[in-house]
Amino acid sequence: MDTHRKPPRRILIIEGHPDPSPQRLCHGLAEAYREGAREAGHTLRTLILGDLDIPLLNSRAAWEGPAPQIVEACQQDLLWAQHVVVIYPLWLGDVPAVLKAFIEQVFRPGFAFDPKRKATGGQLKGRSARLVVTMGMPGWLYFSWFSAHSLRIFRRNVLQFVGIGPVRNTVFGMVEGASAEKRRVWLDEMTRLGRLGV
Numbered sequence: 001m002d003t004h005r006k007p008p009r010r011i012l013i014i015e016g017h018p019d020p021s022p023q024r025l026c027h028g029l030a031e032a033y034r035e036g037a038r039e040a041g042h043t044l045r046t047l048i049l050g051d052l053d054i055p056l057l058n059s060r061a062a063w064e065g066p067a068p069q070i071v072e073a074c075q076q077d078l079l080w081a082q083h084v085v086v087i088y089p090l091w092l093g094d095v096p097a098v099l100k101a102f103i104e105q106v107f108r109p110g111f112a113f114d115p116k117r118k119a120t121g122g123q124l125k126g127r128s129a130r131l132v133v134t135m136g137m138p139g140w141l142y143f144s145w146f147s148a149h150s151l152r153i154f155r156r157n158v159l160q161f162v163g164i165g166p167v168r169n170t171v172f173g174m175v176e177g178a179s180a181e182k183r184r185v186w187l188d189e190m191t192r193l194g195r196l197g198v
């Protein structure tokens with residue numbers, strides 16, 4: 001029994017995998033989280049970045065100018081959310097390009113932070129986040145040898161910078177060719193987190 005169940009929350013799930021194929025583990029993890037969250041009465045929205053047409057950000061002028069309509073819609077989802085779950089595969093040590101484009105487009109000055117008070121001007125306070133990363137290497141190697149750098153950059157340079165916290169993380173390593181039993185354990189863990197709304 002979950003003894004730390006929270007009151008229902010508004011949760012935004014961002015699926016950062018560029019490949020919308022349901023075969024991808026990341027989508028399975030997202031669905032497992034949704035199952036648990038729905039069961040516990042949380043309200044959900046999902047952004048599947050592989051299905052959206054987020055343009056690359058090409059200049060400072062574009063960053064400081066009006067956001068494209070699709071980006072504005074994503075910003076509204078962030079404003080709505082009390083908790084944000086981002087799920088992505090580690091690609092060449094980092095987030096896939098589609099997620100990087102999303103981050104650059106959405107976390108704009110004026111919306112996400114006050115450009116005049118950079119260090120203290122985070123405008124998305126009051127929201128928490130969880131980063132869920134899958135990878136080919138063992139999780140322990142990612143933390144010890146690679147210092148979990150994509151997680152740290154995402155947490156410190158983006159989410160904490162704009163006021164989002166606490167930021168927790170879940171890492172699933174050695175996912176390629178994992179047994180059905182192992183995948184079940186990961187899916188169950190996501191359902192548990194979804195139920196808790198964390």
Ligand SMILES: Cc1cc2nc3c(=O)[nH]c(=O)nc-3n(C[C@H](O)[C@H](O)[C@H](O)COP(=O)(O)O)c2cc1C
Pocket residue numbers: 017023024025026027088089090091092093094134135136137175176
């Ligand atoms: C383009 C690409 C780059 C990758 N880079 C890494 C990497 O740097 N480190 C790593 O451990 N795994 C890497 N992998 C393995 C993926 O992280 C792994 O296939 C993915 O997490 C599996 O989840 P999925 O089924 O949702 O795609 C890479 C895979 C691809 C396709």
